[in-house]
Amino acid sequence: MAQRGIREYDGKRILAQNWEEYFNGEFEYDFKSILITPETDLDKIPEQYPWVKETPLVAKPDMLFGKRGKLGLIFFKKEKPGDVTWEDVKEWIKQKMAEEVEINGVKGHLTHFLVEPFVPHKPEDEYYVAITTGEDEDIIYMSAFGGIDIEENWDKVVEVKVPITASDEEIKKLIEENVPAEIKDKEKFADFVYRLYKLFRDLHFSYLEINPLVIVGNKIYPLDFVGRVDDTAQFVAGRKWGDLEFPAGFGRDLTPEEKYIKEMDEKSGASLKLTILNPEGRIWTLVAGGGASVVYADTVADLGYVEELSNYGEYSGNPSRTETREYVKTVFDLMTRGKHPKGHKVLIIGGAIANFTDVAKTFEGIIDAMKEYADKLREIGVKIYVRRGGPNYEIGLKKIKEAAEELGLPIEVYGPETHMTEIVRKAIKEIEEKEKAA
């Protein structure tokens, strides 16, 4: 999967856990952050973290989306900044967890929150540092004008390109030479950024942003932290990451069916993916392979029927017969919940020419599911289109054709002599004709 967003909490935890090694002696960081989840017993928090009763607090959702300040989702004041108590935070979190919110046009629920001490500081102490990855270099951004308006102040941000093959001396020099003039203690700031960059590199971050970054003497306050790491580096940096989870971004809550497939996918060595796009649609797909699944979805859209596309998904990596059957049953269950007012539905069983996957074997799971759902499939009216190639495809195609015909399900099957997406065109034609007839 490669680059994955991590929670602000985890970013700061990783900083704290590796502080000794990267910032030893030069800088101090008093890591005080609590991650609140739906499983957290809020009443036990003061026992574990007595400081919540002793200091004003800040609370905010920790779910990978940004602009929380502008969305009004940073709770740091009732009447004036710094007057929020633990009791207030508790109430606020409970309330926010209960209500549905809309973020960037997506509706869903807030589940994870970060609670920290409120750090009073002057706006002029808000610095900005971010590091990202380019092609042959990493790019460090530094500014003396951090904070919520960083984008408006982007012209004051200094950009330093650090070749990924650069030596420590070269890195140091590049940073020192480019520290923005407005920063008060340039030497200290450069030293901090250098150390942060080393950590960024060693721990395989692909993005890291601290904004605002408050530095008071030797004390570092990363008031906000955004990070992405390269999850494939688990075997290199996993020990330094500690117990790190990669949450899905804030989004629509999964349907029970999507959740079921996701759980199956996590347990399986094979890949099983399902997203419901429009449960009322007429075009349903069962496609083998990641690339092919995109091509089938593309083609439905390119032929003008995207609003009828019911699902997106794929199965690959040699799923077992049982896994295939369960996957297909889940799709059948969704597509047979009701008749479509305009007539027939179509099912596209597609795939490219497999390299080594035994097509006959994978079709067995599909046939199992077809048998179980035959009555329902007949009842709502489904026409099946199959296209597949690869080892034993002739046997696979023959078996699925015979099974469908025996069950009284209309079916058309094609092999590699027919273009992969040709069945999409045929299926859409079928829909148009059935619609006309109805």
Added chain:
Amino acid sequence: MSKPDYLLFDRNTKAIFWNLNRNAIQRMLDYDYVVGREPSIVAIVAPTQSRKFEKFFYGINEIMIPIYRSTTDAAKDFPEADVLINFASFRTAYDVTVEALDIPTIRTIAITAEGIPERFARLMRIKARELGKWIIGPATVGGIAPGAFRIANTGGTIENIINSKLHRPGSVGLVTRSGGLFNELSNVIARNANGIAEGIAIGGDRYPGSDFLDHMLRFEKNPQVKMMVMLGEVGGELEYRVAEAIKDGKITKPVIAWCIGTISKYFGGEVQFGHAGAKAGAERETADAKNAALAEAGAYVPKSFNDLPELINGVYEELHSRGEIPDIKEPEVPPVPEDYDKARKAGKVRRPTNFICTISDDRGEEATYCGVPISEVVEKGYSIADVIGLLWFKKKFPQWASNFIDMVIKVVADHGPAVSGAHNTKVTARAGKDLMSSIVTGILTIGPRFGGAIDGAAKYFKMAKEKGMDPVEFVDYMKKVEKIPIPGIGHRIKSVKNPDKRVELLKNYAKENFPKTELLDYALEVEKVTTSKKENLILNVDGTIGVLLVDMFRELGYSDSEIDELINAGAFNAFFVLGRTIGFIGHYLDEKRLDMPLYRHPFDDILYDVKRPEGA
């Protein structure tokens, strides 16, 4: 090595294969055979393999390919190999690549592993670029130069390779991202043009070692390539480089291009389509934007993937009609002999077996003892005796028999350090030998004189009873006909008045728990006769076990002749061997603890009677 720069592979290309992946290597050799070239893999690198070579098929013949511990060593012996197929896992693929880049004779490295950290991918491609070398991948099936060289699994099965005309060069250069659609595109090109001249799947990662343009610039120089097909993807900006190159006139041959993932505009960031690399970060990275840019630059871009074949066919026909693409004479293709395993599964061949096994099976999900999965053996609380029942006799022993076997093993487990088996074990252990050598010397001592009485007692008592000899007759027969003491009768110190407690326990147990003890009863009658002659001629522990085993098997349903077979096969003796091995191991471990020096027998314990032979 005389091939032009724009070619990475030709019919003489030799490769080193990193990782002993038998399937992939065999597939490459099958390909070599089909296209009529000599084997392309000259060496295998596998640091953890102790073997020096591995056998593979080339046609119907077997060839040996040497195995090396490191790429450097392999390259030293095979400087003509300029390709490394890096099949290492994502953990080691980077290190393998870095090592190979430093080897002057290696020019091209194909990396299969998925999940190489991006920082490593970036570092290795910088290094490759500086050295003027080629990296294909990571996260790719590789590529193919039809008629010349196939990277690992590219193209799938041989049937598909021939169907998609990947066995001989065509006129189309193909570049795709992942391998998943590579086959599909090869097939489309074979059906709508004359097949591909060379095809590369650059891999699905964010930082491929070489990208579309790198290969298309090679294709531009390659006179065999007359047109190119590129299958791009949503996400990233690689396709723009190709558009630029077309605009700038760096690519002049016709390019048919399509980027998949046009669907993403309808669902934005909400749905993850395809693999992770395929995510548009910005409008510029969408499939639509890239398709538009490619079309604008002068590439042939279809309206949808579905129109791709037609478009390819159109361009091909035009070039063909202008005579720019010559007709191809299809080569003869020798059939690849089918693998025995595959043919057998398909029911096409059969072969008599050399071995038979009726007691255990390790082919399924879990190994079984006579059909019972090992986990069930544990879960259901089977005793060691029950396991013996399954593996030695293919029986689920009833509880009374199990308990008896258990007693037998306990009773025979050891008899002190002085008996010859234990003594040998101790002497061998003191000579500094290992466990196996030491206990084997003990076990090898077991025979007619040491521990063999169980078999003997069972055999003679059973014979006597079957022949209807009365006890006196039997004692007489042993003395006069067999001329040996009755096996299982007699003890050094125990006697009628001082009975052997072990024997008492076994007898009592059998009396209480065996359905019948006919041979024991007979033996006890014999004992009456022998003890009347001498106090210590009692039925000893070996004798008791021997006759009770006969009684046991009879009650388990064995016929007389079946029991004879068991005895002759050594099955009765086996209980003694198994039990006493416990003791031998004990003596061996005892010696190791004690760490006594080498044993030397004292002179005064040996009668020396050595005479010079006459005439010597």
